[in-house]
């Protein structure tokens with residue numbers, strides 16, 4: 001079989017998750033949390049305490065937050081604490097973040113050649129691409145998280161799982177036209193972003209770097225170097241951060257940067273998540289408002305946010321902020337709708353689970369059935385974790401979930417389109433890029449530690465010197481072993497058993513004298 005050279009072939013071994021430092025945050029030893037405490041903490045649970053001013057602050061200061069705080073959790077710090085800290089940073093940022101207009105009016109650009117790198121997942125363009133695409137996906141240690149001592153199994157396991165998954169996946173892609181629309185849509189978004197930046201007086205080249213299919217991130221980086229970009233803004237096209245999406249792409253990027261003298265010296269900055277930006281929230285609200293009008297009784301429609309799930313362990317063990325960011329995002333959209341006198345009931349559920357482990361709940365399919373039982377008659381599905389149409393909107397939501405809803409007693413079904421190239425959304429992305437420019441710095445400016453992080457130190461340092469030493473590592477997927485009948489031991493026993501079964505299956509399928517072959521369950525290979 002002919003695989004495209006997977007991204008792993010060209011990147012350093014440090015794509016492995018636990019070894020690479022992953023911090024975007026540098027907190028100093030004299031970091032004083034109290035000075036950052038805001039008037040009120042605006043969490044998704046405490047929606048009613050969120051004043052307009054605070055919301056403004058959190059929205060406008062996104063850039064600063066991103067430079068200072070990569071929302072991850074260490075064992076010692078519960079996620080809740082991080083969330084609060086996150087909010088504190090918003091407030092500080094609100095005092096200093098210039099608007100896109102301010103930035104465009106100043107001479108931040110000068111003689112620089114500005115580049116924007118859009119990071120995305122990538123998708124198979126033909127049905128023949130499906131299995132090698134899945135191989136790249138499952139070979140990512142941020143997608144299948146093996147204990148470090150089992151890392152040598154990553155690629156054989158990826159091969160096995162991708163072969164197993166390919167028929168189902170291929171069927172899905174066949175039903176949406178024979179391939180993923182992701183490359184086309186992301187290219188269009190890049191083109192529109194470039195135009196929008198130009199209109200705002202910021203000439204820039206926009207590049208697309210996919211994680212699991214063409215154009216691979218490595219290809220984009222080569223082009224960036226050829227073009228002589230001097231300032232780069234890295235923008236993952238996922239509104240909310242997850243270890244499995246933006247995290248994985250940034251980890252790869254970091255390993256590429258660290259190995260390359262040109263890149264180490266190139267000024268750059270990263271916007272790891274931007275779900276709380278006013279422009280994004282308004283653009284999503286516009287789409288929902290418009291789609292609600294297509295129902296006979298718009299006010300009775302259940303607004304059903306459906307996000308791509310992640311395994312529960314990502315959130316509960318590794319501290320992935322994905323769930324918290326998702327919930328906050330939904331709350332912000334509902335608050336915006338409320339200002340437009342739209343007060344529909346709403347709910348959030350998680351779709352697209354893969355494999356035998358527990359994923360974030362509630363699951364979309366189960367929730368749809370429950371809503372049907374409760375007598376909900378009209379439902380508007382809102383894909384919330386991704387900004388382009390893709391297999392999970394076009395097939396899973398539009399076909400599978402719609403059918404399930406109608407079978408469950410829901411009579412009226414609607415679906416909000418993905419943002420794609422919505423002008424308000426693209427314009428806000430352009431603003432996000434422009435607002436980040438004053439904070440662009442070089443990895444190599446400061447010291448060895450700076451080289452290990454995607455955080456631009458120079459400009460951030462002067463803003464909030466308070467945060468310049470503590471490094472937050474992306475939590476290792478290896479949870480420390482605990483003896484006894486503990487939750488961790490149970491998890492790892494389960495994983496070990498699963499691994500053993502998978503390996504057994506792998507050898508059964510690949511060995512001609514195996515049990516399955518002897519009993520005629522598998523046909524003998526042509527060898």
Ligand SMILES: C=CC1=C(C)c2cc3[nH]c(cc4nc(cc5[nH]c(cc1n2)c(C)c5CCC(=O)O)C(CCC(=O)O)=C4C)c(C)c3C=C
Nearest residue numbers: 123124143169180242244245308309310354385386390391
């Ligand atoms: C925020 C978005 C996404 C998260 C989080 C995410 C996590 C995640 N995904 C898988 C497994 C698969 N994902 C697949 C396709 C796919 N995933 C996303 C987004 C997120 N994934 C998108 C946009 C797409 C579709 C791309 C396209 O071609 O249109 C697939 C392949 C399709 C299929 O077979 O269902 C798999 C497999 C895991 C395991 C995971 C978290 C660990």
Ligand SMILES: [Fe+2]
Nearest residue numbers: 121308309352
């Ligand atoms: Fe996925």
